[in-house]
Amino acid sequence: MSPDATPCESLAEFSGRICYMSFGDNQSPRTNADYIANLIDQGHESVLEHVSWTFLLTGVSRAFTHQLVRHRPGFSYSQLSQQYHDEADADFVRPYGLERYPTALQSWSKAMEAAKAAYAAIAGALEAQNQSLDTELSKKEQSRAIRSAARSVLPNATETKIVVTANARALRHFLFLRGAILGDFEMRAVSALIYRMLHSEAPSFVADFKIGILSDGLAVVEKV
Known part of the structure; x- marks a missing residue:
């Protein structure tokens, strides 16, 4: 296991190696980043499902969350209820x-x-x-x-708040589908936040993605 790997990256590698007990003398000399890259390249992303994040999105619109919650496998949601919360002072995005x-x-x-x-x-x-x-x-x-x-x-x-829990594999799929929709500015903005979160805590998980800023001033996240 690479000493420079983050806890998230180490968990993914451990999960993959346990399948073959490829530890010690049976362990390949490749780095954690190489190990994760090879798994992703081979399409063996199930080990990434062991790593998940829980985060709160605020200041987003109901239009955005209507699209977000269409992502079901690997995602869980808890959203502000308009049936219980008084929206008399609602904000709008x-x-x-x-x-x-x-x-x-x-x-x-x-x-x-x-x-x-x-x-x-x-x-x-x-x-x-x-x-x-x-x-x-x-x-x-x-x-x-x-x-x-x-x-x-x-x-x-109408502005809303939503707690999201999602595993790394599901988040990668989200970025692939949503990160570069040029006409959906709010989706791109949230995709950039998610990308930066993953890049900070598990950079090898998104090494095959890149982020850039377009002329409209917003980020775009694309698969390399």
């Missing part, structure tokens, strides 16, 4: 670069303000009505029903 187009930005801003006002009006009206009715719903379920109705007017731009 402005599309990247929209400030360069004043007419579009004005229309977007008005739509966000209207959505927030509608949310408050719907919630307020339903709360007032429920207080005057002898309902069969418990207080908890009344609150759920009210917020479910009110949230229906909230846009994809």
Whole structure:
């Protein structure tokens, strides 16, 4: 095992070597980076599934998370619930670069303000009505029903928070599919964060990827 390997990289190598008990005299002289590179080149990435990360994404939009949660194998999610969390003071994630187009930005801003006002009006009206009715719903379920109705007017731009747990193999697949979608600025920004996290803690896991900055000022993550 290479002394300069990170804990994440060492775990992946150990997992691979245990399959053949290739330790000691039976161990090849290659470095950890070479060992991991060979596994990836041969398509034997199952050992990378033993290494996982848990991280919190904030300041992202519901539009982004609708795409993110389509990645199922190797991923687990826990997201802010709009049924339990009052969104009366919700923030909205402005599309990247929209400030360069004043007419579009004005229309977007008005739509966000209207959505927030509608949310408050719907919630307020339903709360007032429920207080005057002898309902069969418990207080908890009344609150759920009210917020479910009110949230229906909230846009994809509504800011959310999500805890993600994913293994290295799944994250590599995510970067391959999502890191270089030029028209999806938010996805590219998050892909760059994930790449940098992996590169910092297990650089050999993403040695076959590269990151660059395009003329729009955002990063792009590509398979080499």
